[in-house]
Amino acid sequence: MGELASASGVTKRTIDYYTNLGLLTVERSASNYRYYDCAMIERIHWIEAQKKRGKCLEEIHSLLAPATMIHEEIDVQDIRLQMRKLEKDVAMLMEQLDDNEKQKLKKKVSPESVALMQSLLLILNN
DSSP, rough: OOHHHHHTTTTTHHHHHHHTTTSSEEOOOOOOOEEEEEEEHHHHHHHHHHHHHHHHHHHHHHHHHHHHHHHHHHHHHHHHHHHHHHHHHHHHHHHHSSSSHHHHHHHHHOHHHHHHHHHHHHHOOO
């Protein structure tokens, strides 16, 4: 976050505030370390320019929302494609199992996993 603050000319506190408001997107590592991509420097500069033009952060957020929604829609489409591929892979593997192996597998699947799979299938089919 310090590098982003230096590169963009704002404080770490400002970056944290913008992130909490949803103006900036962040990736997190397994150890919860924040990763901001280079596009965030441009976004911060854009946000600061909008503020100088008199826009409040709420207005700025609403201007960013359509761009964010496009990326989220693309992500959802990618996830659907991956889920369909996985569904086909699982079906192919299930065909290779005999009845005894299928019964053993069913006993190992928890009710929570079944509920999750059913939810994912509902999402996939919408």
